[in-house]
Amino acid sequence: MKSTKDSNIPTQQTSDLSAYELLRLEKIRRNEARLEALGLGGSSFFGSSISGGAKNSDKVSSTKKKRRSSANNHRTDRRRQQQRPKTLPTRSSKRLKGQKAPKVDENTINFCDDDNDNDGHANDAVDDEEEKKNVPHVICYTHLPKDPDQLDDDEFQVYANLRSWRLRRKNELEVEPYKICQNRTLCELIRRVRNDCLWGASSSSASNNNNDTTNERNEEDVANELVDCWGLGPSKVAAGGFGWEMMAVIGQDENMKLLEKSRESTKQNKK
Incomplete structure (x- = not known):
């Protein structure tokens, strides 16, 4: 039987x-279930990617230098062979044996073979592509994402929930999804709230003398943030617009817990 978590996968x-x-x-979801089974609480995997990024980058840089050094030595050897004094060609034809071959002016010889250089650059390009595949995917939280590949695992789950909401609204209104919002908008909203839990919120919580209070924010203040x-x-940022609906989805307990877990994973890696 499938677990309840698996059955909730869109x-x-x-x-x-x-x-x-x-x-x-x-x-x-599968990785989180395994971590929970091990008693690790299903923490985000992107934290380990961030902490190990520097070490892996050093290894990649070292490999890249070795490859480029090897390629440069190979091209240097070929150029040295080309720069050797060229001997005059011999005449093998009976008719031409008695004639002298035209003198070759070494000053006009092109010792730099463009084809060889192009091949060298092509090899470097291939090496660069291979190295990119080995570089770990590191999330930069200070930048606003343009696509879901720039979200961490916790953020991506919030993104999936927003996509489900957009599909329901699209079916209700019988419009194209992009008329509600584009994927980039969803990604950026998630990152903004992830970095500041009060951003775009219709209410703000404050603690005063051990008493938690909630202050309602006026519509203009919220709209001024959403329009950014x-x-x-x-x-869309006017009261009742799609911007407010998306913020309501992000504000659901499940999604806020995911974003809080993303923030906590970053704090742990900074220690």
């Missing part, structure tokens, strides 16, 4: 996620 019928995105979401997000215009 499908192509309940979400407009691509096959690749559905696979990523399934792997995230890519893809959100005046109509």
